[in-house]
Amino acid sequence: MSSYPLRVAQKIQEASDCASLWFDVPVDLRSAFDHRPGQFVAVSGEIAGESVTRQYSLSSSPSDARGFRITVKKIPGGRMSTWLVDEVRPGDIVDVATPRGVFFKPLDEPHRVLVFACGSGIAPVLPIARKLLTDGRGHRVVLNYGSRTADEIILKDEVDELGRDYASCHVEHVLSRADGPWSGARGRIDADYLAERSAHWETEDLPAVVYLCGPEAFMDAAERYFLARGLSQSAIRRESFDLVLTDNDDEPSLVIAGSEDAGELSETCVEIVANVGGEEARVVPEPGESILAALIRGDAPVPYSCQEGTCSSCISKLKQGTANVRQAVLKSLRQDDIDEGLVLACLATPASKRILIDFDDI
Ligand SMILES: Cc1cc2nc3c(=O)[nH]c(=O)nc-3n(C[C@H](O)[C@H](O)[C@H](O)COP(=O)(O)OP(=O)(O)OC[C@H]3O[C@@H](n4cnc5c(N)ncnc54)[C@H](O)[C@@H]3O)c2cc1C
Ligand code: FES
Known part of the structure; x- marks a missing residue:
């Protein structure tokens, strides 16, 4: 596997349990780290004497001149996520493999693109939404983003910027445990939420594509919902962070x-x-x-x-x-x-x- 030692250029605390890491990419490695929106890298480290490798989506846009960014949410007891969020510092060298993944499918014709993300699931869909809004094809993007509390909304400024800067983009934050004043939507992005909002999406003329990223149960429920409404499985794209296969x-x-x-x-x-x-x-x-x-x-x-x-x-x-x-x-x-x-x-x-x-x- 093509893996390279890269320098952490910057670390940004996004929430108490979440951090973004920017990596410098030396000029001679730029083409190896060229990527499409929605792709991920494998990060490796020696943690407590054991070699651990985990995948992280690139939350920056491919055209960003600063290099690339991953956004990591700490899993309780999780080895790599705890190491990246709590211990890795700017200047440290971390082994990173070249980007992979096929989450994003470019769309030649205008579509209405419904994006649903929860928690760290925002990482791959943010660059996808930005790409769709800037590719000149006239897509309309609805970005629904679920977090627990207002303090836990990851990359909020960049998400809100899309809603502000593009008339063809509508952003809605949904909080499941709003713990202070909050005038936005409350609850979970579940079948009830989708049913309540769908009156608007389903009357629109353009063909629909759905992007999902978050816990498996949330993506399963959303996929069932859209399949029952006649969307083909190929129009429902999902990225799994915590997939466990069963018999x-x-x-x-x-x-x-x-x-x-x-x-x-x-x-x-x-x-x-x-x-x-x-x-x-x-x-x-x-x-x-x-x-x-x-x-x-x-x-x-x-x-x-x-x-x-x-x-x-x-x-x-x-x-x-x-x-x-x-x-x-x-x-x-x-x-x-x-x-x-x-x-x-x-x-x-x-x-x-x-x-x-x-x-x-x-
Ligand atoms: C393609 C891909 C892209 C990913 N992108 C991101 C990303 O952008 N940001 C991000 O924060 N994570 C992302 N992940 C998840 C990440 O790879 C790790 O699985 C996660 O950080 C936990 O690793 P760990 O070593 O900290 O936990 P481990 O030590 O492996 O696990 C500790 C415990 O947590 C459970 N667990 C593992 N992963 C999860 C999870 N995601 N949710 C809930 N429980 C879990 C395990 O079953 C175990 O019981 C992605 C995963 C994949 C496959
Ligand atoms: S090695 Fe993980 S999906 Fe094949």
Whole structure:
């Protein structure tokens, strides 16, 4: 995996349990850290003698000349989030891998884009909303942002700026535990909230796309709500920070063909070729081994972390051949992603004689 030691240029306390870290990107690494809105990086550190890696969305805009920013909310007892929020200081060097992820899908035609975020879920959707409002295509953006209290609203100035600066953007903050004077919306962004607000969105003419980022239960409820109202699953994009897969996510496998060629189907795969970091890696998989596991065994420098389909680091494009991919992939990727050949390599096992998979072209 392409990981680089980067200097923390600035740290900003966003709330008592949340901090943003700006990273300097040296000139020779700028193209490696080029990114799209909504992408994330993997951050690694030695914490209490153990090497820990976690993913953090880039909360800055790709065009920001200062470098890039992550915004981290401390999880009680969480190793990496506590280290980043409480211990890392400006000037410290932290290992950061190059950006990955396919949360954002550019839209050529004007759309009404409904964005729902809770807590640190604002990190990837803020640059997405900004991109949609500035791409000149005439999208209308509704940004609904849930926090517990007014003090816990992360990146509030930047969120409010979007509502102020763009007539085509409407911002609503929703507080679940407003603890002082608050004239805005109260409660949670749940099915009742969506039903109450939808009269406005559903009478609009443009096609709708929904972005969701926050706790799984919140995203599941919102997805069910919009599916029941006729939106296709591909129009509902979600980014999971705390995904836990269950046995129900296991069966049956999806059969996914390469975007260029499905290849010759076979129970025995004789070779996996992977494009990664501009190089080509080759490995012969063992029976039943995932594509990722085979490549790790072959020392290919593939990006990965959880190896169980929850961190999205191993996202890659199956170009040639066919793979059986665990159903759980649909928790992170949508059908239109899969139609483009995108897979999570840790959930995919070869179902053809040869596999060509690309970790760079995502
Ligand atoms: C693609 C992606 C993007 C992400 N972007 C961000 C981001 O922008 N900002 C951010 O703050 N976090 C983000 N996360 C979550 C982050 O990667 C870590 O999972 C989180 O910081 C907790 O790590 P930890 O080492 O502190 O906790 P751990 O030591 O791993 O876990 C401690 C306990 O907390 C639970 N836990 C772990 N993660 C969560 C969670 N997110 N919510 C609730 N409970 C949890 C664990 O099950 C465990 O019981 C993202 C995750 C992914 C996969
Ligand atoms: S390694 Fe985490 S999703 Fe594959």
